[in-house]
Amino acid sequence: MPSFVILFVVALVIVASVSDVRTRRIPNLLTLPAIAAGLVANTVVGGFSGLGMSAAGILTAGLVVGGFCWFRAMGFGDLKLCAAVGAWIGPSALLFALLITAMAGGVMAIVYAVWKGKLGVLFDRSSNLLRGSRSSASDVRDPSALAIPYAPAIAFGVVFSFFAN
Numbered sequence: 001m002p003s004f005v006i007l008f009v010v011a012l013v014i015v016a017s018v019s020d021v022r023t024r025r026i027p028n029l030l031t032l033p034a035i036a037a038g039l040v041a042n043t044v045v046g047g048f049s050g051l052g053m054s055a056a057g058i059l060t061a062g063l064v065v066g067g068f069c070w071f072r073a074m075g076f077g078d079l080k081l082c083a084a085v086g087a088w089i090g091p092s093a094l095l096f097a098l099l100i101t102a103m104a105g106g107v108m109a110i111v112y113a114v115w116k117g118k119l120g121v122l123f124d125r126s127s128n129l130l131r132g133s134r135s136s137a138s139d140v141r142d143p144s145a146l147a148i149p150y151a152p153a154i155a156f157g158v159v160f161s162f163f164a165n
Helices: 003-023 028-070 076-089 091-116 119-131 151-164
Strands: none
Touching: 003 028, 003 076, 003 151, 028 076, 028 091, 076 091, 076 151, 091 119, 091 151
């Protein structure tokens, strides 16, 4: 993977993480141009196969993260951030990054729940998700939800995946 791709993606996930922690939002002004730039950069470098790789990375993000958005377990900013990363690094690298992201996010959620004294609530809401329930009790848009900013977990997963390869 070219170093300019790694530098761009690391900068992207760091900026998104800072925004998500501070405001609980990942701005479209950050993610949508990054998606377009990933498509263009990979097309310039790899031609039609580069374009296909970028499109497959975006589709992979949509399929994997989109399901969590459907069940309201993640926000659409997280989906767009993953799509932007996928546009730059492609589907196979994104899948590995998302695996690490899931582990990091799980640890973050458990630590946060223990800190807030709501570990039982976390497990109850997680079981709702596993059963396929779209209950409002596990909706990340609900201000009373036990939710964490997920961009730092995405950033950890992406950066870790770069060092692992």
